[in-house]
Amino acid sequence: MGFQILDGGGVATPAGFQSAGVVAGLKRSGAPDLALLHSTVPATVAGAFTTNAFAAAPVRYDQHVLDGGGKVRAVIVNSGNANACTGGQGDRDARTTAECVAQLLGVAPGEVLVSSTGRIGVPMPMPVVLNGARLAVAALAAGDEAGARAAQAIMTTDTRPKSLAVELVLGGRTVRIGGMAKGAGMIAPAMKLQPPQATMLAYVATDAAVSRAALDRCVGQALDQSFNRITVDGDTSTNDTLLAFANGCAGNPVLETDSPEFPEFFAAFAFVLARLAREMVLDGEGVTRFVELNVTGAASDAEARTCAEAIANSALCKTAWFGADPNWGRILCAAGYSGAALDAARVRLDYEGVPVVRGGMDAGTPEKQLVEAISRREFRIDLDLGVGPGAFTVWTCDLTYEYVKINADYHT
Amino acid sequence: MGFQILDGGGVATPAGFQSAGVVAGLKRSGAPDLALLHSTVPATVAGAFTTNAFAAAPVRYDQHVLDGGGKVRAVIVNSGNANACTGGQGDRDARTTAECVAQLLGVAPGEVLVSSTGRIGVPMPMPVVLNGARLAVAALAAGDEAGARAAQAIMTTDTRPKSLAVELVLGGRTVRIGGMAKGAGMIAPAMKLQPPQATMLAYVATDAAVSRAALDRCVGQALDQSFNRITVDGDTSTNDTLLAFANGCAGNPVLETDSPEFPEFFAAFAFVLARLAREMVLDGEGVTRFVELNVTGAASDAEARTCAEAIANSALCKTAWFGADPNWGRILCAAGYSGAALDAARVRLDYEGVPVVRGGMDAGTPEKQLVEAISRREFRIDLDLGVGPGAFTVWTCDLTYEYVKINADYHT
Numbered sequence: 001m002g003f004q005i006l007d008g009g010g011v012a013t014p015a016g017f018q019s020a021g022v023v024a025g026l027k028r029s030g031a032p033d034l035a036l037l038h039s040t041v042p043a044t045v046a047g048a049f050t051t052n053a054f055a056a057a058p059v060r061y062d063q064h065v066l067d068g069g070g071k072v073r074a075v076i077v078n079s080g081n082a083n084a085c086t087g088g089q090g091d092r093d094a095r096t097t098a099e100c101v102a103q104l105l106g107v108a109p110g111e112v113l114v115s116s117t118g119r120i121g122v123p124m125p126m127p128v129v130l131n132g133a134r135l136a137v138a139a140l141a142a143g144d145e146a147g148a149r150a151a152q153a154i155m156t157t158d159t160r161p162k163s164l165a166v167e168l169v170l171g172g173r174t175v176r177i178g179g180m181a182k183g184a185g186m187i188a189p190a191m192k193l194q195p196p197q198a199t200m201l202a203y204v205a206t207d208a209a210v211s212r213a214a215l216d217r218c219v220g221q222a223l224d225q226s227f228n229r230i231t232v233d234g235d236t237s238t239n240d241t242l243l244a245f246a247n248g249c250a251g252n253p254v255l256e257t258d259s260p261e262f263p264e265f266f267a268a269f270a271f272v273l274a275r276l277a278r279e280m281v282l283d284g285e286g287v288t289r290f291v292e293l294n295v296t297g298a299a300s301d302a303e304a305r306t307c308a309e310a311i312a313n314s315a316l317c318k319t320a321w322f323g324a325d326p327n328w329g330r331i332l333c334a335a336g337y338s339g340a341a342l343d344a345a346r347v348r349l350d351y352e353g354v355p356v357v358r359g360g361m362d363a364g365t366p367e368k369q370l371v372e373a374i375s376r377r378e379f380r381i382d383l384d385l386g387v388g389p390g391a392f393t394v395w396t397c398d399l400t401y402e403y404v405k406i407n408a409d410y411h412t
Numbered sequence: 413m414g415f416q417i418l419d420g421g422g423v424a425t426p427a428g429f430q431s432a433g434v435v436a437g438l439k440r441s442g443a444p445d446l447a448l449l450h451s452t453v454p455a456t457v458a459g460a461f462t463t464n465a466f467a468a469a470p471v472r473y474d475q476h477v478l479d480g481g482g483k484v485r486a487v488i489v490n491s492g493n494a495n496a497c498t499g500g501q502g503d504r505d506a507r508t509t510a511e512c513v514a515q516l517l518g519v520a521p522g523e524v525l526v527s528s529t530g531r532i533g534v535p536m537p538m539p540v541v542l543n544g545a546r547l548a549v550a551a552l553a554a555g556d557e558a559g560a561r562a563a564q565a566i567m568t569t570d571t572r573p574k575s576l577a578v579e580l581v582l583g584g585r586t587v588r589i590g591g592m593a594k595g596a597g598m599i600a601p602a603m604k605l606q607p608p609q610a611t612m613l614a615y616v617a618t619d620a621a622v623s624r625a626a627l628d629r630c631v632g633q634a635l636d637q638s639f640n641r642i643t644v645d646g647d648t649s650t651n652d653t654l655l656a657f658a659n660g661c662a663g664n665p666v667l668e669t670d671s672p673e674f675p676e677f678f679a680a681f682a683f684v685l686a687r688l689a690r691e692m693v694l695d696g697e698g699v700t701r702f703v704e705l706n707v708t709g710a711a712s713d714a715e716a717r718t719c720a721e722a723i724a725n726s727a728l729c730k731t732a733w734f735g736a737d738p739n740w741g742r743i744l745c746a747a748g749y750s751g752a753a754l755d756a757a758r759v760r761l762d763y764e765g766v767p768v769v770r771g772g773m774d775a776g777t778p779e780k781q782l783v784e785a786i787s788r789r790e791f792r793i794d795l796d797l798g799v800g801p802g803a804f805t806v807w808t809c810d811l812t813y814e815y816v817k818i819n820a821d822y823h824t
Contacts, residue, residue, distance in 0.1 A: 051749070052748035053749070054744050054745060054747070084745075085741060085773055087772060121740060121741045121769075315727070315815070319815070320819065329494065332532065336464035336648075341465075344465060344466055344497075357533075404812060407735075408732065
């Protein structure tokens with residue numbers, strides 16, 4: 001690939017970006033809970049949001065801003081409160097937050113976006129948020145450490161921050177792409193490109209000059225190879241959000257969808273999203289195993305996806321993975337009720353390349369060998385339905401005691 | 413109601429029925445694993461089966477028999493092996509089992525049905541099954557105790573047998589309806605009337621004389637008020653089966669769908685199924701709470717069902733119930749991603765009649781009161797989507813450590 005990973009990089013690694021992560025006081029724990037990402041110059045923005053009918057106030061607010069088509073300067077992100085199911089007051093609170101940050105930064109109110117994650121249905125404690133906004137603006141800084149602080153502040157049940165930056169040469173100029181994300185629970189993004197599907201939150205900042213159309217294309221295509229293929233628990237949040245900012249500070253000629261350099265930029269952009277998505281699953285609530293599940297031989301890609309998601313969200317499959325139980329019957333069972341067309345007599349299944357099922361029946365591999373294959377922290381499952389050319393890949397995980405523990409007693 | 417419950421009753425309580433439950437040797441534990449239900453005279457039969465694309469060999473076999481339209485004499489049920497994903501050998505094994513039992517009983521091969529539940533993908537140990545069949549035929553007996561033994565033998569991870577009988581007067585004759593079921597895991601029946609959807613297994617025996625059409629009607633209508641409204645884990649098994657037998661030994665005039673007594677018979681029949689379905693959820697794997705979830709105000713009954721099932725199968729909702737966490741945001745979130753139409757500004761939610769959400773927002777009831785409502789072993793949730801007349805009720809349960817434990821290490 002024509003890019004390299006920058007050790008320790010994040011959203012404030014690309015030129016012209018600053019970020020901050022501060023303690024506003026939204027989390028009872030006293031942990032950082034407010035992040036700010038700021039571009040020193042107006043940035044092109046593209047995004048994708050949850051398709052949940054109870055889309056949170058900040059999601060609706062951001063969609064409205066993105067629909068306007070203008071450039072933006074910042075996004076403020078709080079953890080500890082989702083500002084979802086909060087009615088008209090929630091909408092006013094999202095707007096007030098954006099306006100406050102805009103005023104503090106000296107930019108137009110329509111140039112600031114807002115994201116929230118945390119408990120649903122609790123009114124935003126606005127004095128706390130607005131005071132935190134002042135702290136965040138005062139703390140803005142460029143560089144890796146500032147990015148790390150922002151990545152820390154957007155966490156909820158995440159056990160570690162997820163942050164990344166890459167660098168590539170584009171049109172003779174050095175270009176950087178930084179990203180951060182939070183995930184952990186309520187993860188089954190179903191985002192569509194503006195108006196789209198994503199309580200994972202993810203932010204990508206690049207100093208490349210990219211047209212809105214090209215940035216939209218990057219987000220749309222990379223989603224399907226990253227966040228839209230992951231599922232932790234099958235719950236699609238009210239707050240899922242992906243935002244990408246391109247501020248042009250690298251000085252490259254503006255990248256268009258038909259630029260010769262587009263594929264190279266896209267590859268780097270998609271890598272950042274895919275890495276963050278993968279990290280999100282690995283840090284899913286209580287996760288002990290990462291599973292890449294490839295469904296092939298389906299009637300269509302859509303059916304392959306339906307089948308893959310049924311398996312990935314099956315409590316019986318997920319608990320079997322936790323126990324390293326090669327019980328392939330549960331996988332075939334889930335495929336069978338998914339509604340995807342399949343030819344039972346032609347179905348094939350492999351664990352890490354080891355034959356498990358051939359012709360819809362036990363392939364005869366000794367159980368010990370199967371247990372070994374799925375006892376790894378990360379393993380791959382290939383299922384072929386035997387009817388057509390459709391294919392889809394999901395990244396998922398096991399279901400553990402720890403998941404139940406975390407979610408039976410969740411108060412941010 | 414015009415019927416009364418017979419204490420300790422079961423499938424061999426109605427006249428002309430015999431049953432047995434024996435140790436064939438399919439379960440490593442040495443627990444009873446083979447049940448036989450036998451009618452001393454030919455019985456009308458109706459049934460419903462799983463819609464899973466990997467429907468097990470015995471399911472396909474039984475469907476074929478029921479398609480023939482004739483009367484039957486018996487069903488043999490084994491636990492410990494599902495005979496699913498076992499290819500042509502599985503089909504032959506199901507047939508051989510039926511033929512063996514028919515020969516032992518001195519009836520025609522097409523008069524015997526077969527059911528299996530247990531691990532998927534393992535060839536049936538036929539010498540064990542056929543030897544068990546001989547033991548079961550030899551052990552056949554009428555009465556409550558014989559019914560209890562059969563109910564015991566069909567269990568897998570169930571912690572207790574589920575058995576019931578009722579009595580009513582029909583056309584001047586005393587009529588009895590007995591039933592037994594097993595459930596526990598992989599429970600999200602999606603059965604349709606012949607050819608239909610059901611690893612819950614359920615068997616109903618009645619000595620009433622009932623036409624095939626009337627028995628079909630009873631099964632179809634009662635399913636929607638019983639097994640098709642329950643979900644433990646959202647996994648629809650390869651083996652779900654419901655069979656109802658009516659042998660006419662009570663001597664009543666044959667009941668038709670338009671008989672004046674049909675509604676009364678149906679009420680008793682539906683009660684037996686509903687009670688067994690409810691018992692199945694209460695005895696679901698690791699279950700500590702039973703939840704009745706009523707969704708109303710949906711655009712259609714189908715959308716109400718979609719919404720109810722999304723909530724009932726949400727790992728986040730189910731773990732919150734385990735923790736008695738009134739986190740209603742998770743319920744609205746699941747409704748929001750279910751795809752059912754809703755008016756966020758008109759959504760209402762109640763726990764045990766206590767207002768939780770009004771107009772899509774917190775109703776202001778003190779949290780303590782909500783915790784109290786959902787700390788009961790059984791509680792009711794009412795959700796109104798605010799858009800139409802559609803309604804659906806599901807019976808479901810919480811997701812617990814114990815569920816994970818049972819399923820992370822399941823080898824019958």
